[in-house]
Amino acid sequence: MNADLESFIRGWREAYVKQQQAILLFNPELTAKFTIAQQQTFFVIFDELRRHFTGLLGYLAGLAPDQQYKRALLQNWKEENGVSDDGRELFSHDDLYRRAASSVGVDVLVESHAGRTRRSYTDAFNDGFVRFIVEQIVISGRKIGWNRIWSAVEAYELLDNVDYPAFLRLAHSFGLKGEALTFFEIHCLVEHFELGAESLDEIWAVDSDSVRIGFAFIKKLQLTAFRALSDELFVRGK
Ligand SMILES: [Fe+2]
Numbered sequence: 176m177n178a179d180l181e182s183f184i185r186g187w188r189e190a191y192v193k194q195q196q197a198i199l200l201f202n203p204e205l206t207a208k209f210t211i212a213q214q215q216t217f218f219v220i221f222d223e224l225r226r227h228f229t230g231l232l233g234y235l236a237g238l239a240p241d242q243q244y245k246r247a248l249l250q251n252w253k254e255e256n257g258v259s260d261d262g263r264e265l266f267s268h269d270d271l272y273r274r275a276a277s278s279v280g281v282d283v284l285v286e287s288h289a290g291r292t293r294r295s296y297t298d299a300f301n302d303g304f305v306r307f308i309v310e311q312i313v314i315s316g317r318k319i320g321w322n323r324i325w326s327a328v329e330a331y332e333l334l335d336n337v338d339y340p341a342f343l344r345l346a347h348s349f350g351l352k353g354e355a356l357t358f359f360e361i362h363c364l365v366e367h368f369e370l371g372a373e374s375l376d377e378i379w380a381v382d383s384d385s386v387r388i389g390f391a392f393i394k395k396l397q398l399t400a401f402r403a404l405s406d407e408l409f410v411r412g413k
């Protein structure tokens with residue numbers, strides 16, 4: 176990877192982590208004191224923040240300009256849905272998440288069906304991501320627009336390995352054990368960023384502004400949602 180891009184990402188990640196650590200939700204000493212109701216609320220709402228990205232991968236494949244991008248998106252989609260290339264049975268990430276949630280006694284499908292997973296800030300997060308995608312193409316055209324979209328996707332994937340170690344500590348603080356932790360453990364290790372890193376490098380070489388725009392968008396989108404979730408759990412969740 177280009178050294179400038181590497182150092183840009185390092186700085187971006189450090190700034191992100193600093194702001195993330197200031198959010199109470201990521202303080203395991205505090206979340207260890209959560210009641211079971213607060214633990215359940217976390218799982219119910221976080222489902223709304225994480226679940227829609229898999230669908231977005233399909234939408235993005237339809238907008239992607241070439242096979243390199245389409246293949247990366249398809250590979251990512253397959254991993255999310257537990258599709259193996261060698262006949263092995265794998266769990267989808269949704270299944271793993273439902274298993275984790277059920278360990279604190281909540282069925283996220285039932286909650287979703289009852290309309291209890293959505294908040295104004297989860298809608299803002301999900302709609303904001305889709306709106307960003309459409310807006311980039313409408314305003315900047317397919318070429319530059321896609322550069323920005325791909326940069327946002329890569330920033331989002333990079334955060335898997337940043338956010339999930341924090342979510343794993345959160346899950347430990349709830350007392351989750353064994354298979355209930357698998358969802359969090361695999362996301363600490365996934366390499367979805369790598370699937371598109373070469374393309375990001377190519378974009379950086381000709382249009383580094385778009386990389387900065389995509390990364391800034393995701394940092395703000397993600398931190399805004401996590402802050403709102405944290406506020407709900409700490410202020411209203413008792
Ligand atoms: Fe996943």
Ligand SMILES: [Fe+2]
Pocket residue numbers: 332335365367
């Ligand atoms: Fe991912």
